[in-house]
Amino acid sequence: MDLSCTMVIFGGTGDLAHRKLLPAIYNLQYEKLLPENFTVIVVGRREKTDEDYREEIYRSIKAFSRFEVNGEVWNNLRDRIYYWSMDFLQEETYGLFNRFLSEKEYQYDTKGNRIYYMAVAPEYFEGIVDKLHRHCMDEGIKGWHRVVIEKPFGRDLNSAKYLNDKIVQVFQEENTYRIDHYLGKEMLQNIMVLRFANMIFEPLWNNRFIDHIQIFSSETVGVENRGDYYERSGAMRDMVQSHMLQLVSLIAMEPPNDLDTKSIQDEKVKVLKAIKKMAGKDIEENTVRGQYGSRRSERGEISGYRQEARVAPHSNTETFVALKLYIENFRWAGVPFYIRTGKRMPEKSTEILIQFKTMENILYFKDKQLQPNILVIRIQPMEGIFFQFNAKEPGTRQRIIPVEMDFCQNCRVGINSPEAYERLLYDVMRGDRTLFARWDEVEYAWKFVDNILEAWKNHPPIFPNYEAGTWGPGEADKLLQKDHRNWINR
Ligand SMILES: NC(=O)c1ccc[n+]([C@@H]2O[C@H](COP(=O)([O-])OP(=O)(O)OC[C@H]3O[C@@H](n4cnc5c(N)ncnc54)[C@H](OP(=O)(O)O)[C@@H]3O)[C@@H](O)[C@H]2O)c1
Structure with a gap:
């Protein structure tokens, strides 16, 4: 497959580009996965030369790359990175920019294939796409033009729909790559393999054998320097709408007919559509x-959230969400899915x-309390699978104790899992959209989340309500306790 292309990164001086994107590109080069005919053009507002940028990004790659920086690999990449300074709000700058792109395309023979990566604040996505359309996508362009959109994709269903219409009018759905970087994580890709390639799991994967499912994602940090973004988002939009519902759909989906993108995404969407709609009292409870x-x-x-930089002193933005949902289909009817996500957790x-x-x-276990079997899929920072089952305690007494099998993938010597962004950037070059969110996945996730956010508006919270x-x-514990269950913090 010919992967020749020019990768344009809007927001090349930003945090995401420095910590994730350029280190990922370096790692792809290290692994010899980048094509010969390839160049990266990063766009930022500040004035700087190519050399300034290369030096800065070299330091970031050294700090954040999973491979050590190797002189030969870096030299091979560095000369193919260019910095272009422009204010992307100014329409008149795009003509010159397009000429520069064409020159580089010619120099590196990238066959007219372009990737536009939007590593900028979401309010700029639409404007940039619109200007690219008018100035950088002439009739009769050669090659493919793909766009990568960072999350958040909209801030509710209406804004997401509006943004989506604008983007697909220009790039069409098949060239639109909506990033949910969780999908690039190794263990997420492993969920389907675990379920559909193991006889011991798939037959048990339903409401006859499963009591409940807990999905959680916790961070020890607060909002760091992203207070302005987080104030407009909160945990529901930032985590539940995207990452958490993606995890629900992968865990709950039916086996696809095929491993192609459409078959997998079709099954994921069916799960999102089948989530039971909550109203009024259901949402409260x-x-x-x-x-x-x-x-x-x-x-x-x-500091508490309200004392963080660029956060309103009386902010009611949530930094934690716990919820219970049901999936209304034959496989999952009656099985609660508990979701929990928060910042500043232990x-x-x-x-x-x-x-x-x-x-x-x-039998002879009659008077003893047997522990349930538990399967844990660890996604980050540890990657692996943990299984708890019952066994006889050695000795003369008939005692049953829970024992564990713990497979730690990233503890194994020699396993250095690729960063999510490596996999995702490589897939954009290959034109594989399986690990990106299709529009209807985003749409149904917003429907679920909007409904709750709308109900919350009518009941202002009393914050803060948990200590960093x-x-x-405590209400999050009660959510499970009233069902005679507990969060299991392993
Ligand atoms: N950072 C993360 O870990 C992370 C994680 C997930 C998703 N995201 C998403 O990724 C996107 C980027 O986030 P970020 O944290 O990298 O943002 P950031 O650090 O604030 O960077 C913003 C970038 O946009 C550029 N920019 C802003 N206005 C411009 C203008 N008018 N003309 C040209 N360039 C302009 C800035 O250039 P100058 O610096 O030259 O002004 C900078 O390169 C956001 O949508 C965010 O939600 C980020």
């Missing part, structure tokens, strides 16, 4: 929101926990 407050510890004071971790039903208390460094508000 099945959702919990929280915001972290300050905490004094031996190491000093940890640990950084993303996991999916499947708790199986307990065995009937018969804890597992969220």
Whole structure:
């Protein structure tokens, strides 16, 4: 497959480009996955030369790349990185920019193939796409033009629909790559393999054998320097609408007919469509929101959310969400899916926990409390699979104890899993959209989230309601306790 292309990164001086995108491109070069005919053009507002940019990005690559920086690999890449300074709000700058792109295309023989990566604040997506359309996509262009859109894709269903219409009018759906970087993570790709390539799991993957599922993603950090973004977003839009519902759809989907993009995405969408709609009292009973407050510890004071930079002093933005949902289909009817995500929690971790039903208390286990089987898919920072089952405790007494099998993928020597962005950038070059969100996935996820956000508006929260460094508000524990269950923090 010919991967020749020019990759244009709008927002090349930003945090995402420095920490993720350019290190990912370096790693692809290291792995010899970049094509010969390839160049990267990064766009920023600040004035700087190519050399200035190359030096800056070299330092970032050294800090963030998963491979050590190798002189030969870097030299091969550095001369193909160019910096272009422009204010992308100014229409008149695009003609000159397009001429520069064409020159580089000619120099590197990239066959007219272009990737436009929008690593900029979401309010600029539409404007840039519109100007690219008018100045950089002449009739009769050679090659393909693809656009990569960072999350968040809209801030509700209406704004997402509006943005989507604008983008697909220019690039069409098949050239639109909506990033949800969780989908690029190794263990997410492993979920389908685990389910559909193992006889011991798939027959049990339903409401006959599974008691409930917990999906959680926690961070120890607060909003860091992204207060202005987070104020407009909150945990529901930032995490649940995208990452958490993607995890739900992968765990709950039916086996696809085929491994092609359409078959997989069709099955994921069916799950999102089947999530039971909540209204009024259901939302009150099945959702919990929280915001972290300050905490004094031996190491000093940890700020509360309202004290963070660029956050309103009386902000009601949620930094934590817990909720229970049901999927209304034959496989999952009656099985609760509990979701929990938050900032400033005790640990950084993303996991999916499947708790199986307990065995009937018969035979010689009659008077003993058997522990349920638990399967945990660890996504980050550890990657692996944990399984808990019951065994006899060695000795003369008939005691049953839970024992564990723990497969840690990234503890194995020699396994250095690719960063999500490496996989995703490579897939954009290859034209494979399987690990990107199709429009109807985004659409149904917004429908679910909008409904809850709308109901929350009528009941202002009392924030802050959890201390930094804890597992969220007490109501989140009660959400499970009233079902006689508990969050399992492994
Ligand atoms: N950072 C992350 O970890 C992360 C994670 C997930 C998603 N995202 C998404 O990725 C996108 C970028 O985030 P970020 O954190 O990298 O943002 P950022 O650090 O604020 O960077 C913004 C970039 O946009 C450029 N820019 C802004 N206005 C411009 C203008 N008028 N003309 C030309 N360039 C302009 C800036 O250039 P100058 O610096 O030269 O002004 C800078 O390169 C956002 O949509 C964000 O939601 C980021």
